[in-house]
Amino acid sequence: EVQLVESGGGLVEPGGSLRLSCAASGFTFNTAWMNWVRQAPGKGLEWVGRVKSKDAGGTTDYAAPVKGRFTISRDDSNNTLYLQMSSLKTEDTAVYYCTTNGGPDWPPYWGQGTLLTVSS
Amino acid sequence: DIQMTQSPSSLSASVGDRVTLTCRASHSINKYLNWFQQKPGKAPKLLIYAASNLERGVPSRFSGSGSGTDFTLTISSLQPEDFATYYCQQSHIIPVTFGPGTKVDIK
Numbered sequence: 001e002v003q004l005v006e007s008g009g010g011l012v013e014p015g016g017s018l019r020l021s022c023a024a025s026g027f028t029f030n031t032a033w034m035n036w037v038r039q040a041p042g043k044g045l046e047w048v049g050r051v052k053s054k055d056a057g058g059t060t061d062y063a064a065p066v067k068g069r070f071t072i073s074r075d076d077s078n079n080t081l082y083l084q085m086s087s088l089k090t091e092d093t094a095v096y097y098c099t100t101n102g103g104p105d106w107p108p109y110w111g112q113g114t115l116l117t118v119s120s
Numbered sequence: 121d122i123q124m125t126q127s128p129s130s131l132s133a134s135v136g137d138r139v140t141l142t143c144r145a146s147h148s149i150n151k152y153l154n155w156f157q158q159k160p161g162k163a164p165k166l167l168i169y170a171a172s173n174l175e176r177g178v179p180s181r182f183s184g185s186g187s188g189t190d191f192t193l194t195i196s197s198l199q200p201e202d203f204a205t206y207y208c209q210q211s212h213i214i215p216v217t218f219g220p221g222t223k224v225d226i227k
Contacts, residue, residue: 035216037216044207044218044219044220044221045156045164045207045209045218046218047215047216047217047218050214050216061214061215063215064215095163097163097164101211102154102169102170102211103170104151104152104170105170105173106169107154107166107169107173107175107176108154108166108169108211109166110163110164110166111163112163113163
């Protein structure tokens with residue numbers, strides 16, 4: 001069974017930093033392209049960014065609102081995805097979800113999310 | 121960026137109704153379209169992937185169709201547990217984008 005378990009959320013002051021983690025199991029993590037998606041309170045879903053598998057180059061892509069402030073990385077030896085966030089703004093307040101990439105023949109999988117609150 | 125629109129933005133329906141939700145992409149996304157259901161306080165739940173593939177464990181009253189720019193999600197007979205918000209997502213082109221959602225509530 002595929003499991004994605006996010007952790008690391010909490011309360012941070014504006015301008016602060018935080019790292020989220022996503023522990024993956026039940027699939028071959030090192031070949032999976034992984035994403036972060038967020039949802040602000042009462043709002044819709046917003047893609048944050050993606051990291052490809054190492055064999056696909058391991059490169060990252062980011063949404064414009066977070067580019068230069070957020071960094072996605074992966075530890076394939078521990079089946080863990082990370083989201084390092086810095087220069088946090090109040091508008092970054094959201095539930096952050098870790099997801100796998102779906103494809104033409106396979107579904108994406110989502111975790112249950114972790115809440116980040118940016119407030120003074 | 122590919123813009124995703126959904127219609128209607130909300131609808132009221134009764135148990136047993138056939139409901140069709142629409143999602144449109146601003147450019148062709150082939151069949152890289154997923155549908156999610158979300159209830160308050162819960163994570164999105166995948167219903168349909170790659171436009172028409174029913175996710176394992178999802179009731180067969182849900183079905184998806186379309187390709188290119190126009191897609192539909194159909195619920196053949198609405199059940200009480202189906203009242204929720206539905207989102208479409210394109211994963212063909214970065215940045216991945218979502219529709220604004222359709223809220224289905226009880227008439």
